[in-house]
Amino acid sequence: MLEFDIAIVGGGLAGSRAAVEIARSDPRLKVALVSKVHPIRSHSVAAQGGIAAALQNVDPNDDWLTHAFDTVKGADYLADQDAVAVLTQQAPQVIIDLEHMGVLFSRLPDGRIAQRPFGGHTNRRTCYAADKTGHAILHELVSRLFQYKVPLFDEWYVLKLIVEEGEAKGLVIYHIPTGRLEVLRAKAILFATGGYGRVFNTTSNDYASTGDGLCLAAMAGIPLQDMEFVQFHPTGLYPVGVLISEAVRGEGAYLVNGEGERFMARYAPSRMELAPRDITSRAIATEIREGRGVNSRYVFLDLRHLGKEKIMERVPFAHDEALRHLGIDVVYEPMPVRPTVHYSMGGIPTTIDCQVLVAHDQPLTGFFAAGECACVSVHGANRLGSNSLLECVVFGARAGATLARYVQERSLPAVDEQRYRAEAERLLQKLIDQPGSERIATLRADFQDTLTDHCSIFRDEALLSEGLAQVQRLKARYQNIRLDDRGKLYNTEIVEALELRSLIEVGEIIVASALQRRESRGAHSRSDYPERNDADYLKHTLAYHTAEGVHIEYRPVDLSLQQKDPERFTPQARKY
Numbered sequence: 001m002l003e004f005d006i007a008i009v010g011g012g013l014a015g016s017r018a019a020v021e022i023a024r025s026d027p028r029l030k031v032a033l034v035s036k037v038h039p040i041r042s043h044s045v046a047a048q049g050g051i052a053a054a055l056q057n058v059d060p061n062d063d064w065l066t067h068a069f070d071t072v073k074g075a076d077y078l079a080d081q082d083a084v085a086v087l088t089q090q091a092p093q094v095i096i097d098l099e100h101m102g103v104l105f106s107r108l109p110d111g112r113i114a115q116r117p118f119g120g121h122t123n124r125r126t127c128y129a130a131d132k133t134g135h136a137i138l139h140e141l142v143s144r145l146f147q148y149k150v151p152l153f154d155e156w157y158v159l160k161l162i163v164e165e166g167e168a169k170g171l172v173i174y175h176i177p178t179g180r181l182e183v184l185r186a187k188a189i190l191f192a193t194g195g196y197g198r199v200f201n202t203t204s205n206d207y208a209s210t211g212d213g214l215c216l217a218a219m220a221g222i223p224l225q226d227m228e229f230v231q232f233h234p235t236g237l238y239p240v241g242v243l244i245s246e247a248v249r250g251e252g253a254y255l256v257n258g259e260g261e262r263f264m265a266r267y268a269p270s271r272m273e274l275a276p277r278d279i280t281s282r283a284i285a286t287e288i289r290e291g292r293g294v295n296s297r298y299v300f301l302d303l304r305h306l307g308k309e310k311i312m313e314r315v316p317f318a319h320d321e322a323l324r325h326l327g328i329d330v331v332y333e334p335m336p337v338r339p340t341v342h343y344s345m346g347g348i349p350t351t352i353d354c355q356v357l358v359a360h361d362q363p364l365t366g367f368f369a370a371g372e373c374a375c376v377s378v379h380g381a382n383r384l385g386s387n388s389l390l391e392c393v394v395f396g397a398r399a400g401a402t403l404a405r406y407v408q409e410r411s412l413p414a415v416d417e418q419r420y421r422a423e424a425e426r427l428l429q430k431l432i433d434q435p436g437s438e439r440i441a442t443l444r445a446d447f448q449d450t451l452t453d454h455c456s457i458f459r460d461e462a463l464l465s466e467g468l469a470q471v472q473r474l475k476a477r478y479q480n481i482r483l484d485d486r487g488k489l490y491n492t493e494i495v496e497a498l499e500l501r502s503l504i505e506v507g508e509i510i511v512a513s514a515l516q517r518r519e520s521r522g523a524h525s526r527s528d529y530p531e532r533n534d535a536d537y538l539k540h541t542l543a544y545h546t547a548e549g550v551h552i553e554y555r556p557v558d559l560s561l562q563q564k565d566p567e568r569f570t571p572q573a574r575k576y
């Protein structure tokens, strides 16, 4: 059996930053970093527009409390205000720390880090490296992993989280190239497993964003929080769905409908194209639905007035994406866009020190989560652009510091290696042997279409109920899948089968949570309950996976900044 002080699952921004912090805090600790893709290929590398912090380089009157207010208002008041205070207060320090590590941020003429406007942020506070910010940060962090000699288990797929008697004890991991299984025990485990965009048929997320960590936690009896809040990014390139960064609008691009009108004036007159994403995505969907789209399918994102020089300097990647996918040169032509699934506001509930919470707000011994898979909750019902990279770095570092202290007092838990190994072998052998008739690709496409048709930007009771019934039918079909590859080496079909299990579990929880929240808040927009309802729903959803289906409970929202600044932090109508 493999034995470590700490096992981190995920090598994206959150997992890598945690590993770096542990190595800095106590280099004697034995840490394993397990990742199904090489860490440098984690979705974080694709992040484009930037990372927020009230550095005051461009707007001297910015401060953390204004950043906190923007975040809480953007979240439609569902964010936990204690967590938002940590996020925004620590932001400047983590950016400076990244810069000291060598991250190549774009600069102002005087050499300080440049900052651009972003949706829902009052001030210009988004730091960036052109429109390749995730690439710049992740490369630096991953090179630190090598410098600190953190043992990497890359191309190892975690297929089980071992939880017994209220204690997380270990993992069962599967080596994709060789088919080898190992049981790993550790004094503490950190999940930094990212999002689940692939639950839907059109997403900006990469192929590996299948919500595995969420599924594994749910199957171990841990609740998932606020899963009904799925972020649609307003500008997915039509029809492929790849992301055109908000930085493009931050630099001044217009959204224009089929009638040549800058329609955001109707929805968010004070912010126009830089309204928060939930509002902008609903505006685009409404324009298309009411017949003002272009070819009834999309709207235009128009950069032409920015001029070639600014486009090539500030958003070269967006220029390349439009050219590569559609042959459109945005210097001369507008590009077609429509909303695309982008981000998971919900996730595994944690304390502000990243320890996972189970029923009745009890921390689960030995289990931590950070980054997109966690719900600490700084984004509430809607995340502001450039706050996610920030969350990964702030809470990744915080998780690392907490873990380095936490394991000092803990001994290795006892794990029955034979039992878990045999169980995993049976699971894989059954997948390989079963004579089923369902093709993974077909079932996955049917599932993604179901979620997209029934749990999209606009929802209602009938759509969601039918969606849930369909997901349950798809779950039954999953029992009958068939694999063609029966070998051990690089059996990617096994991984696809396991990922499909994750998608279906997570999808079911999303729909069930959405069905129970009979109000509209942030990204969750119910046509049958169009108003926000604080009296009944200013609370977090907790969804449990059970044999009978999804069981829903609720927990209160932290409103602690309200005492500090009641005028801004008391929930009020959200207008831009």
Ligand SMILES: Cc1cc2nc3c(=O)[nH]c(=O)nc-3n(C[C@H](O)[C@H](O)[C@H](O)COP(=O)(O)OP(=O)(O)OC[C@H]3O[C@@H](n4cnc5c(N)ncnc54)[C@H](O)[C@@H]3O)c2cc1C
Pocket (backbone or CB within 6 Å): 009, 010, 011, 012, 013, 014, 015, 034, 035, 036, 037, 038, 039, 042, 043, 044, 045, 046, 047, 048, 049, 050, 051, 133, 134, 156, 157, 158, 159, 192, 193, 194, 195, 204, 205, 206, 208, 209, 212, 213, 243, 342, 343, 370, 371, 372, 373, 385, 386, 387, 388, 389, 390, 392
């Ligand atoms: C195209 C795009 C652009 C974005 N741009 C921005 C931006 O400009 N600013 C911003 O703030 N946010 C942005 N975001 C959001 C942000 O990038 C992500 O939320 C963030 O990077 C997530 O980081 P993470 O460390 O939580 O997870 P990820 O980077 O997704 O990493 C997940 C890790 O978990 C591992 N893993 C998952 N399942 C398993 C398993 N079963 N076994 C083993 N390993 C597993 C993977 O191998 C991977 O290493 C963007 C997102 C996208 C998709």
